[in-house]
Amino acid sequence: MGGAGGPDAGPGLESRTGRPPPLGTAPEPVTTWNARRPKIVDTANTCGGPRELRVPATLRRHESETALSLTGTTLFGLQTFGGGLLTVDGEELGDALTQAHLVTEGAAAEAAGADAFGVGEHHRAELPTSAPDVILAGVAARTERILLTTAVTVLSTDDPVRAYERYATVDGISGGRVQPVLGRASFTEPFLLFGFDLAHYNELFEEKLALWTQAKREGALRFNGVHRAALNGERAFPASATPGGIVTWVGVGGSPESVVRAAKYNANLMMAGLGQTPDRIQRYFQLFRAAEKEFGQRPAMLGMTSNGFLADTMEEARDRAWETNRRLMESVARERGWGERTREHFEADAETGFSLVGTPEWAAQRIAEHVLALDVDRYDVNYGNMTATREEKLEQIRLWGEVVFPRVRELVAEARATAGGDAAPSGVSDSPAPEATGDVAPSGQQA
Amino acid sequence: MGGAGGPDAGPGLESRTGRPPPLGTAPEPVTTWNARRPKIVDTANTCGGPRELRVPATLRRHESETALSLTGTTLFGLQTFGGGLLTVDGEELGDALTQAHLVTEGAAAEAAGADAFGVGEHHRAELPTSAPDVILAGVAARTERILLTTAVTVLSTDDPVRAYERYATVDGISGGRVQPVLGRASFTEPFLLFGFDLAHYNELFEEKLALWTQAKREGALRFNGVHRAALNGERAFPASATPGGIVTWVGVGGSPESVVRAAKYNANLMMAGLGQTPDRIQRYFQLFRAAEKEFGQRPAMLGMTSNGFLADTMEEARDRAWETNRRLMESVARERGWGERTREHFEADAETGFSLVGTPEWAAQRIAEHVLALDVDRYDVNYGNMTATREEKLEQIRLWGEVVFPRVRELVAEARATAGGDAAPSGVSDSPAPEATGDVAPSGQQA
Numbered sequence: 001m002g003g004a005g006g007p008d009a010g011p012g013l014e015s016r017t018g019r020p021p022p023l024g025t026a027p028e029p030v031t032t033w034n035a036r037r038p039k040i041v042d043t044a045n046t047c048g049g050p051r052e053l054r055v056p057a058t059l060r061r062h063e064s065e066t067a068l069s070l071t072g073t074t075l076f077g078l079q080t081f082g083g084g085l086l087t088v089d090g091e092e093l094g095d096a097l098t099q100a101h102l103v104t105e106g107a108a109a110e111a112a113g114a115d116a117f118g119v120g121e122h123h124r125a126e127l128p129t130s131a132p133d134v135i136l137a138g139v140a141a142r143t144e145r146i147l148l149t150t151a152v153t154v155l156s157t158d159d160p161v162r163a164y165e166r167y168a169t170v171d172g173i174s175g176g177r178v179q180p181v182l183g184r185a186s187f188t189e190p191f192l193l194f195g196f197d198l199a200h201y202n203e204l205f206e207e208k209l210a211l212w213t214q215a216k217r218e219g220a221l222r223f224n225g226v227h228r229a230a231l232n233g234e235r236a237f238p239a240s241a242t243p244g245g246i247v248t249w250v251g252v253g254g255s256p257e258s259v260v261r262a263a264k265y266n267a268n269l270m271m272a273g274l275g276q277t278p279d280r281i282q283r284y285f286q287l288f289r290a291a292e293k294e295f296g297q298r299p300a301m302l303g304m305t306s307n308g309f310l311a312d313t314m315e316e317a318r319d320r321a322w323e324t325n326r327r328l329m330e331s332v333a334r335e336r337g338w339g340e341r342t343r344e345h346f347e348a349d350a351e352t353g354f355s356l357v358g359t360p361e362w363a364a365q366r367i368a369e370h371v372l373a374l375d376v377d378r379y380d381v382n383y384g385n386m387t388a389t390r391e392e393k394l395e396q397i398r399l400w401g402e403v404v405f406p407r408v409r410e411l412v413a414e415a416r417a418t419a420g421g422d423a424a425p426s427g428v429s430d431s432p433a434p435e436a437t438g439d440v441a442p443s444g445q446q447a
Numbered sequence: 448m449g450g451a452g453g454p455d456a457g458p459g460l461e462s463r464t465g466r467p468p469p470l471g472t473a474p475e476p477v478t479t480w481n482a483r484r485p486k487i488v489d490t491a492n493t494c495g496g497p498r499e500l501r502v503p504a505t506l507r508r509h510e511s512e513t514a515l516s517l518t519g520t521t522l523f524g525l526q527t528f529g530g531g532l533l534t535v536d537g538e539e540l541g542d543a544l545t546q547a548h549l550v551t552e553g554a555a556a557e558a559a560g561a562d563a564f565g566v567g568e569h570h571r572a573e574l575p576t577s578a579p580d581v582i583l584a585g586v587a588a589r590t591e592r593i594l595l596t597t598a599v600t601v602l603s604t605d606d607p608v609r610a611y612e613r614y615a616t617v618d619g620i621s622g623g624r625v626q627p628v629l630g631r632a633s634f635t636e637p638f639l640l641f642g643f644d645l646a647h648y649n650e651l652f653e654e655k656l657a658l659w660t661q662a663k664r665e666g667a668l669r670f671n672g673v674h675r676a677a678l679n680g681e682r683a684f685p686a687s688a689t690p691g692g693i694v695t696w697v698g699v700g701g702s703p704e705s706v707v708r709a710a711k712y713n714a715n716l717m718m719a720g721l722g723q724t725p726d727r728i729q730r731y732f733q734l735f736r737a738a739e740k741e742f743g744q745r746p747a748m749l750g751m752t753s754n755g756f757l758a759d760t761m762e763e764a765r766d767r768a769w770e771t772n773r774r775l776m777e778s779v780a781r782e783r784g785w786g787e788r789t790r791e792h793f794e795a796d797a798e799t800g801f802s803l804v805g806t807p808e809w810a811a812q813r814i815a816e817h818v819l820a821l822d823v824d825r826y827d828v829n830y831g832n833m834t835a836t837r838e839e840k841l842e843q844i845r846l847w848g849e850v851v852f853p854r855v856r857e858l859v860a861e862a863r864a865t866a867g868g869d870a871a872p873s874g875v876s877d878s879p880a881p882e883a884t885g886d887v888a889p890s891g892q893q894a
Contacts, residue, residue: 094686095615095619095684095685095686095687096615096618096619096622096623096685096686096687096688097619097688098619098685099615099616099619099620099685100619100620100621100622100688103588103620122684123612123682123683123684124684125682125684127684128684128685128686129616129684129685130612130613130616130683130684130685131580131612131613131616133578133581134580134581134584134613134616134617134620135584135616135620137581137582137584137585137588138584138585138587138588138620139588140585140588141550141584141585141586141587141588141589142588142589158609159606159641161640161641162605162641165570165577165578166577166578166581168542168543169546169576169577169578169581169582170581171543172542172543172544172545172546172547173546173547173550173581173582173585174547175543175547176543189681192679192681193608193668193678193681193682193683194606194608194609194676195675195676195677196676228642229641229642229643230642231640232639234636234639234640235570235572235640236570236577236640237542237569237570237571237572237574237575237576237577238542238543238545238546238575238576238577239541239542239543239575240542240543241543241544241547
């Protein structure tokens, strides 16, 4: 690592001294609309091993710096965790058809004009999609242009060498379009299924991200770690289609350590909007840019995700979003001891953070507000965290790709033109406060 | 396991007493036309751990029984290890384009009328295709009918739970068309790359095949083994598209223990023809059927593989086969200390066993001879173990699918009609002795 002072060189976070960390402790990317902090994150925050990264205090000097996108443009993606398919009569169509339909959804996302299509990795009955790389290979074979991403790839419980080989294969098939988002997991299943200890939650990801980063160089591998056999010059195959190796993102939910780690390994940063506010996300981005400087890394891309559901009226959107996510929410709530999930909980969650449950115009105005405030390189919407019919899933994809994203581009261009061509963030608001968004006035008609 | 006496119940093979085993010790599936016994097999034969299967002496009673196909018909497949792509000027096009072209090749195989398309797993520069499941997902998305298989999936160095999840995903995408062939590996790379000890060559495969077989039932997993973390009721996802779980083959090169193991786990048996003769293969099949009875298993499918290269004349076929395989052969020979590989070695190898280097008519006659003698459920030809141009690979696929396989079906039907509708094996010959093939008289014009 170049640069002055790695994360282990500087003093620790304030949390080390008993005070809270500066940027809050919001959860890692989660898998329900109404996310509460998953238990797994508590484990990580309290049981981090000796290898856990600490943000050096020196970084806090840079927090006020502006964090701008790398590319100067925002790509809009659609992502899904692959919730179960239903017949129009509400019967479950089963895991296999859900997998097959994800390929159809990826092709539909390209046809609708989305810039990226992402699939999440889970190992549970309500979210039976465990191999996003395999799904993306199917999508690659049916598309020409769309970027192929994940939401997320659970690197902590995978073998980074094997994972790199699989994604390099997808990269080859797709002509260099794969951009996985690596993450730590928001459920506990993969730890039990693949035999990793949750107590090593943070350390596992650190070690595996380091090895992935080495594999990305596509040369002889040298490794001597705790959670995987040593490597003494062996090589992984195939080489990817991407000069410099696969474009890699790290998915972060709200841990400053994770932000700094992404910078350390020169990954692109994908922030989960869920449970966050625009100003908190901007502070994460600033931390990221500052950490990149400290590590002597080139600036990488910034991205964020929201969850959404579209309908003709705000009320209908809420109704359908609640219906289609209920099964998963109830299962997660039961498992995590949250007590019964009610419509009231759901309504309350939909009022806060980066939830995009509403009409296409309302969602477009809200995304434009986020893009103007945060100037991200990529903005992905999770459209498919739901149990629904084929037609409903495809209709959501069509609405986001054909209606919302073009309208967002229009709104952002108008706002920037009005501001005199200034592409910098126009201000940061805690949504949903439309008066703080500068030139973009979202209609904000909430049911 | 049902049935009277498992493999561990009976006395050991004669090899245990210092005498040779009854069915020879031909190598596991190998990756060059001119295969010599790979070192890895020596290791397995001499270093098998305490868990290694032994063929009970009682099984030898059944060796004379007839082994018939399960389905009564033969499907014809094409397989490849994904040797590098070249420009027409002989320049290498690189790993990524090789991966992308494999998807094109799979679609071409369906268009040409082949019944199956298979991809091998390797982790080396000359054979950079490490994730056949990912490639097959791409092929699945571009095809409707063709079975998707492997040649082989190196289960020994994979996690059976993760592997099952990946293939179940391909099964979902393809609507139930995936049929992996699980094997032990013919190169040493995956052992070094994934941190497994070659000394456990046999034991690794046994333990992993047992867990795969359990995962195939798609219920709660319970496992307590040596080479993988324990499982205590966890489940893998997604469920496959296939009732009863993914159709699973075990690839065997010439080890009677492997044949018995395949029967023990009720897998379908894919025998590598390379280095074998028809009568030896028939004896393996008889052993397999007898072992199935001993274990109380339902009869499974029988298959075999050959390597081939087609051209207008026998001489041209030999020339091109030598040219396109030379790079790989030389690398393997160097690595294994075989000394220099010459055209003379290659010619000698092409004279023996199941090599199908010649004209389409000659190859068709030879395959018909094999099918009549062995009555397999599937016959796969490796067409692509070569460094060649796109056009050459696609032309090979076209010739096998459009010319050779239909001609084989015709020859087999004619021969069976002449024999009075008798579908049983018409006799067993050590190829290339045409006088022993009954009603099919191969032209046998060797260059």
